[in-house]
Each structure stands twice: as structure tokens, then as C-alpha cells.
Amino acid sequence: MSKKSIIQANNLGIKYKISKFKRSSVKDLLKVVGTRNSLKSDSEFWALKNLNFSVEPGDILGVLGKNGSGKSTLLRTIAGIYLPDEGSLTVNGTVSSMLTLSSGFKEDLSGVENIYLIGVITGFTEKEIKSKFEEIVNFSELGDFIYQPVKSYSSGMKARLGFSIATSLKRDIMLVDEILGVGDFKFREKSRKKMIELINSDITVILVSHDAETIREYSNKCIWIHEGELKAAGNTEEVMTQYMNS
């Protein structure tokens, strides 16, 4: 009990409102008035419910679950994007995420400009990014392409750049969402090594995947979420066995 948990979820619940009038426009408003259908009739949907788990510093937590089970919602909540609607989530550290990988780039800007832009958006200062700049460019193997607009990149090149940014500009806690199979075979090997390097450092990683093998390979701890609720938690092998047998 001496170590303080880096992430602690108590009865964590996140709900979405399913509004019939979400994309409200004049037409929708007229509908409301016309049918006297009050906005209170919106239904709720709990994406996460009664979630209890903790993560210790240095843990690699695998999050298992089918598509739509609430894995991404959990990552967003840890990232501070969603606030708990119920219960609490305590995060004692800074968070960086690999969620940005494919969607974060501005196509018209060069690789260099994108590195800085993503860096500052995720909370790093210009100085910090500058000090990591060479590392990012070298790891991405983009060479002179780094000065070209990102729209001229192949999807593999984009993925490589994204991976390099995310693993170089890191925080206490890193959120990883389904990205380990990046680029060609050679780069995959390299990124695998990089991941293992990260795992052996004191960084805490939350790894989300629907691929059980990825989770088995990297994580020491595991939670299994099914339809927003915690099915199992514990060491990877135990949870994995239950997940496989379900």
C-alpha cells in the first residue's frame, strides 16, 4: 500500500445523451413545437458504468473489449476530455495520447510544421519540442520528406511520423489505441522495440486493443470491459483466460 496509484477509478460512469434533436436546426425546433415533444424525452446511454480499477506507476494496463464496449470512452476520460458523470477518476500524472496518430495532421502543412503543431496542442512548449525534434525525425525515417506537405505522404509515412511524435513527446501516462501495427515490416519491428523500451521505462501505458495477442505481449495488468461494465480485472493471464473462454 506504500505506492500511490497513478490512476484510480471509483464507480466511474460516463453517459451520453441520445438526443433526437442533437443536430438542432430550425426544422427540428419546429418539430419540437409541433409535437409538444419536450426535450426532456431524450434518452441516456451509459457508455461506462460502475467501473472500479487502479493503475500503479509503471504498469502497462491492457484494456480488452469488443468494438463499442467503451474502451475509447475510457481513454478519453483518462485524457480529461470527458468528466465523470458518476463516481470519480483520479489521475495523478500528466497524460499524452497516441489517439492523434491518423487524424491529427494538417495536410497542407509540412511534417516539421505538424510536429510543432501537434506538440503544442498536446501541451508541450516550443523549447521542449525543439529538443526532441531530431529524435522524432530520425525515428520516422522520413528524411527530406519531413519538409514536404503531409498530403504528399503515403499512409505508412504518416503512421511512422505519428508514432515517432507520440513516443518522443511523452508524459507520465501514455494512452495507446490500436496502433502497434504501423508501417512496413521493418518499421513494425522497430516500433515494437520502441514500445518495449517504453514499457521497461517508468512510464505508465494504457493499451487498448481488441486483439488479445497484442495485450498479452505487452501488458502486465488487464481489465476487460463489456458493454460499459467491468467484466474482469487482474493480471493479464487470468483476465485473458476468461476473455478467451467467453
Next chain:
Amino acid sequence: MKDLFQLIQSLFSRKDLAKFLMKSDLKVRYKNKALGFLWAVLDPFFMMLIYIILVSFVFKRGGEQYPILLFSALLSYRWFTFSTGNNVTVLVKNSKLLQTVKFPFAILVFNEVNIGLFNFLLGLLVLAPMLFIFNATFSLHLLWLPLIILAQYLFTTGIGLLVSVAGLYFRDLQHILMFLLRIILYLSPALYELSLIPEKFQKIYLYLNPFASLFDTYKNILVKGQAPNGYFLVFIGFTFVSLVWGSYYFTKKENNFAKDV
């Protein structure tokens, strides 16, 4: 008020972000065009040209200094329209970003105001030689200019905070707003002089329309060499209300953006 201070504080803590957002936005906007930044200047210039042809040549009105009177108000109007028109969709356009990273989202609103300001300042560079050509009266009252710009900056930000949130929950607002912004131009003394408004309505006009005193003040200090008059306090009042209300509304809704976008 508390929300306002917290908002400002969070923005100052992310100066690098503000800088790079603006830099990359300007690049995307102008880099791939042959004339580049020149467009920021040509844009209001052509708009001015149309009105000059219409008013000076077709209607034979406006007087000798009409081009600079018009341009000094038009630049201010363009700034407000540009920033507000972009801010109404700024949250929707950045939905991916809002759902990926947590940062002070108001910085996106500020960014649109900053780019508008940048265009405005470029426009002033074009206006400057025109002021000489058309014999503007220069005086020390020109020193008011930075303060007037600051006031417009804050007003545009306050309105930006309001419309960005409102535009997220009410998607039709962007179309309604385009219409409103057009009307503002005709209801405010940009194309014409304040003195053209019948005297008995002038007072109420200045009290109700923040742009009346704003445009009139730009004309006064840039072209006529006169100090801003007391009615500018009306504009300051509008600024104060929009900032306090805008930051309150924005802060209240900010945590829901990622879910509601």
C-alpha cells in the same frame, strides 16, 4: 467575472499553442495561393472599390474623402465579420481535435480573432498611404488607435465565445449569422456618415448599435483627426457585457463539447 479571469489565465499559460495555431492557419490560408498574403489586403480593397464605384461614380455622392472614410470603417467591419463568421463553426470544424486532446478550447476562438486582427493590420498598411493621398487630417488623436483596436479585439472575442457555443448547439446559426452580419453593414455608418441619420434618432441609434460608435470612432481618429466621443463608452459597455457573458457561457459548456460535437 471569475470565468473571464480563469479563461485569460489559461490562455496565457499556452502562449506557444496560440502562436503555432495562428502560424499554421495563416500558412494554410495563404501559402498555396500565387498572391499569398496579398489576398489579405486585396480582399477588402476590392470590396471598397465596389462601393466607391457605386457611391462615388453611380450615385455621385460621398464626397472627396469617401474612399478613406469607407476603407477605415470597412477594415474594422471585415475583421469582425471574418472572426465571427469563422467562430460560429470553429468548434464543429475542430471536432476531431476536441475529442482527442484536452486543452483550453477558447484558444480556438481567440485564434480566429487573432487572424482577423492580422488581416486588419495589413489593411491599415494599405490605408496609410491612402490617408495621405486623400488629405486626411492628422492629429495626435491617432494615438487612440491602439486602444480602439484593443476594444474591438475584446468585443470580437466576447461575441466569438458566444457564437461558437451557440453555433455548436444550434447549427442553423451559421446561416442566420451570415445574414445578420450583412445587415450590420447596412445598419451601421460604414458606407455612409453618421450625420446622415436624422438628428432625433442619432442618440438612440448610437445607444443600440455598438458598430455605430465603433465605425464612427475609426473614421474620427483616422480621417478627421478628432478624438473619440463619449459614445465610444457605449461600445466599451457592449464589450464588457459580451466578454463576461461569453466567458461564462463558454466555461459552463466547455466540458460537454467533446460529447456534444
